[in-house]
Amino acid sequence: MHNFWTVLFHTYFTKLRSKQFIISTVITLLIILVLGNISKIIDFFNSGENQERLAVIDQSNSLFEPFKKQLKEVNPDIQLQKTNASEEELKKNVLNDEIKGYLVLSLNDENRPMAVYKAASLADSTVPNDLQYALQQVSMVWTAGQLKLTQEELMKLNAPVSFEMEALNANAKTVEELNQARGLVYVLLFVIYFAVIMYANMIAMEVAVEKSSRVMEILISSVPPITQMFAKILGVALLSLTQLALWLIVGYVSIKQNLESMDGGFFSFFGFQNTSLSTILYAVIFFILGYLLYATMAAFLGSLVSRIEDVQQLITPMILTVVAGFMLAIFGLSNPEASYVxxxxxxxxxxxxxxxxxxxxxxxxxxxxxxGIGLLIASIAILAVFGARVYKGGVLMYGKSNALKDIKKALQLSKNK
Structure with a gap:
């Protein structure tokens, strides 16, 4: 047991002090800080900018005022200015950056409002989308006036339909519970996906690095292979928890200080305030078991390579398996009762x-x-026994890797020891 803790803490502190770990952690923390304060950053850069100025040619002589009033409710940052200038003059003003663009309001053959928006570039979709929405509202009121509809009749016409859903199963989740569960599932899917991609790869690389330095031959003679393998797995797991904890704390603090404009607290804003304890418990269990399953697989795959360059090639099928599971789950979010799920x-x-x-x-x-939990535990146990045998022989193999042939050769070497 002493050897187990020695390998575990050696793995943990070695990776913790490595430049790669420190740089990746700091860069990710900076990204989290930026994303957590993105609203403040956008406001800072927009604070010195003038309102979006647009010139309007009203060929109908009656649409400008109702359109301006409606647009003010949609986006008060867009400033409209009615003009009698020609389009050639306005085009020059746009190209000289004097105005954002110009709008031509008119009535079509059916006597309904229409507009043409012209700007130097259409890369910014926010302004035209707001203009279109405001014109749509004006068009509805305009058409109602043409049809001589009263305000009450127009409100009835635009009133949303009543549509309710009710589950017949007494224990079925409500729509609110499903939305909360969907959010938590979505988060966990990404956590499992990135944890396996990052940390399983780290385990395989750790084994390959030690093999390339021939340190493994000394370690394998003093520490049992299964002890060494799981010490490395748990050492990297401890490292991953340290890194994830730092990211979560910084992310939590960054988002929480921007909650002034959010309704409710941190968890209520993201819809997790009523998540059941059993769901959270299952999330922890499946995350831990999923990590152990792929980490064990990565450890013995890493033991088959003697060059760091071969690690990615050998663990690619495992990574593709994770990607496949992730994609199946993402598609299954909309229909979790599907037979393939x-x-x-x-x-x-x-x-x-x-x-x-x-x-x-x-x-x-x-x-x-x-x-499902039982199958995972059984799979981890089988993989651990099989992986320990492959690990025991694989760490003594050097030369070019050849996947299945290497596994067979590693098993033969483990029997001879």
Missing amino acids: TITSYIPPFTPMLMFLRVGMLDLPIWEPLL
């Missing part, structure tokens, strides 16, 4: 994402998530 939720590499998707959004009998 149910079937793949019992396939161990996909279980952490797909089974949690079903647990979070459906009312499943207790045996289904327990079966």
Whole structure:
């Protein structure tokens, strides 16, 4: 047991002090700080800018005032100025950056409002979208006047329809609960995806680096392979928790200080305030088991390579498996009862994402998530035993990697030791 803790803490502190870890953590923290304060940053850069100035040619002589009034409610930053100038003059003003653009208001053959917006570039879609929405509102009122509809009749015409949903199953989740669960599932999917991509790759690289320095031959003679493998897995897991904790704390503080304009607190704003304890518990369980499954796989795959350059090639199938599970889960968010979601939720590499998707959004009998957890534990145990044997022989193999042949050769070497 002493050797286990020695390898674990050596792995943890070595990676913790590495330049790569420090630089990646700091860069990510800076990105989180920027994203957490993005509204303030946008306001800062926009504070010195003038309002968007647009010239308007009103060929109808009656649309400008109602359009200006409506646009003020949609986007008060757009400043309209009626003009009698020709389009050639306005075009020069636009190209000289004197105005943002100009708008030509008129009536079509059906006596309904229409507009043509002209600007130097159409890359900014916000202004034309706001103009179109305001014109749509004006058109509705204008058409109602042409049809001699009263204000009450117009309100009835635009009133939203009443559409309610009701689940017949007594234990089925409500729409609000489903939306909260969908948000939590979405977050966990990304956490599992990025954790496996980043940290499983780190485990494989750690083993490959030690092999390339021939330190492994000394370690394997003093520390049992399964002890060494899981010490490295848990060492990197501890490192990942440290990094994730830093990111979460900084992200939480950054977002929380911008909550003045948000309704409710941090968790209520993101819709997690009523998330059940069982859902959070399942999220933790499936995250840990999913990490252990892929980390174990990455450890013994890393033991098969003797050059760092070969790591990516050998773990690519594992990464593609994670990507496949992630995509299946993303598509399954809109229909968690689909048969492909149910079937793949019992396939161990996909279980952490797909089974949690079903647990979070459906009312499943207790045996289904327990079966998924059992399959994951059994898979990790089998992979650990098999991986330890491959690890034991693989760390003594040097030369060009050849996937399946290397696994067979590693198993033979482990039997001879």
